[in-house]
Amino acid sequence: MSLIESLPRVRRLRLPRADGLIPWIVPLAIILLWQVACVTGFVSARVLPAPSDVALAGWKLLLSGELVRNIWVSFWRASVGFLIGGSIGFTFGLANGLSQLSSKLTDTTLQMVRNIPHLALIPLVILWFGIDESAKLFLVALGVFFPIYLNTLHGIRTVDPQLIEMGRIYGMTDGELFRRVIFPGALPSIFVGLRFALGIMWLTLIVAETIAASSGVGYMAMQAREFMLIDVVVLSILIYALLGKLADSASRALERLTLSWHPAFQKH
Amino acid sequence: MQEALRFRPADAEAVDQPEFVKQARLLRRDADALLRGLSLTIRGLRKSFGDNEVLRGIDLHIPAGQSVAIVGRSGCGKSTLLRLIAGLETITAGTISFGEETRAEDVRVMFQEPRLLPWARVLSNVEVGLGRERTSPDAQARADSALVEVGLDDKRAQWPAVLSGGQKQRVALARALVSRPRVLAFDEPLGALDALTRISMQRLLERVWQDQGFTAILVTHDVSEAVALADRVLVIEDGRIAHDIDVNIPRPRRRGSAELAALEGSILKNLLQGTEDTSDL
Secondary structure (H helix, E strand, O other): OHHHHHHHHHHHHOOOOHHHOHHHHHHHHHHHHHHHHHHOOOOOOOOOOOHHHHHHHHHHHHHHOHHHHHHHHHHHHHHHHHHHHHHHHHHHHHHHHHOHHHHHHHHHHHHHHHOOOHHHHHHHHHHHHOOOHHHHHHHHHHHHHHHHHHHHHHHHHOOOHHHHHHHHHOOOOHHHHHHHHHHHHHHHHHHHHHHHHHHHHHHHHHHHHHHOOOOOHHHHHHHHHHOOOHHHHHHHHHHHHHHHHHHHHHHHHHHHHHOOOOHHHOOO | OHHHHOOOOOOOOOOOOHHHHHHHHHHHOOOOOOOOOOOEEEEEEEEEEOOEEEEEEEEEEEOOOOEEEEEOOOOOOHHHHHHHHOOOOOOOEEEEEEOOOOOHHHEEEEOOOOOOOOOOOHHHHHHHOOHHHHHOOOHHHHHHHHHHHOOOHHHOOOOHHHOOHHHHHHHHHHHHHOOOOOEEEEEOOOOOOOHHHHHHHHHHHHHHHHHHOOEEEEEOOOHHHHHHHOOEEEEEEOOEEEEEEEOOOOOOOOOOOHHHHHHHHHHHHHHHOOOOOOOOO
16 A cells, blocks of 8 residues: 555656656757758758757748748738638537437538548639638638547537436536536647647648648648759758647647546546 | 454445434434425326336325335336336336425436536535536535535535445435435445445435435345335235235334345245246346
8 A cells, every 4th residue: 555655656756857858869869960961961961951050940930030921921820720611610510419300401411521631622722712812821721620629529428328317306407417528528629629729730731832822831832843952841840740730739628627536637 | 253244354335423413413303303205105006117017007105204115026027116106107007195395306216327417526426416506605505514424524615526336326315415305215236336335325215214204115135125224015916006015114123133134035936936937136
């Protein structure tokens, strides 16, 4: 008994500050190796520029204001597209999860559309919207729609029917039942959809920006390729990685905040 | 039996601590005195699911404040009867009537599973039991006193996930009690608990029943539980009441006493009659 009780304490005592750093050891080591490989001439600068060169290119672009402008444009596209597609997906997920009629009416159609890879629509989207902002927003919204829709629907359909019966016995109105039982019960699944959607959001945006855009991080990378600025190409890729990581961390933080009741998120 | 109980392992929950019993009685003193059970009359009750007739004509009168245990083999229709009384199923034929006009809060059910909302703290889970009075200003105080009643007032701010099985069931009991129901239906409420927790929960159920005077209907497959807790035991067989037995053993009943054991034995004998092969029971 006493041994078991002392176990978690022992774990907490070990390297108290290093815990947060452990995930960064591997990326830092890779950068270090990369730098060494470039400086020693093992890798040609034409194939892969050294991290220091990439940082330098980033610094120059930062000073010219181009970097911030392009990141902002990409970020704006990603979030607006996400909001539009996510809220439509969420609404359909709720409607089809709660109403038989709505589900019968729309679910089959949506499942058919889901099987078309949304990136296959790029030629059509360019014909419809040109290389305007709306083309990118449309593609991001379409890509984000399905994971949110499917997981919201799944979350609502799998809420424990015993809890719903309990809510009804205790006289909950439909609104209360939704607010106190159905929505919180569906939330873990909705978060799974959210994180899938964030991944798809960046993927779609990268493809859309490299094919049809006149600004944004993807456009910056394509421009750099034309001028053989390989350091800027690598920089763009790294920026995408960081933005993706940022979005994922934000959704994790939100998850921890709203799912603190869930055994998986409880601190011991 | 009593001797053995003194050596309770740490995880068996003692719910009969005298401090909170006293506390609970104090809190209850100002509750209205006219709170009492409702009588219940069932006439010619039938229930079918498709072609399967589960209840085939039940006639039953339960006086106000009585505690009735319903036993029977699985599939005999005892849970269906309870769900019909609680209004969870629609009646195929016959009537169920209470002695007086009832509010929705007057009839409460406690299930085998605690059915707590995992995303609500213990106190909010109990507040759910207030029904339409959930939003009244004294909701929290009432939920608190219901938690005191089951001895869990120190857990009010916990998530249900950290509670043990017995504690969850006590929260479910507090939720059922908080609206001061006049009929409380139990559907195998202790079926999922370990033996020692069961015994202390049985004492708790007996105590709140004696204190609050509601009409208690307990569905159980455990005949010893039925004779320990109830004034009357109904044996259901093939959708009909096969036996109606009064338990005239004074309370507090001593677990394992010869009287209880004799009664339990005779009920079990009744239950096992009609089974050709009892070797697997």
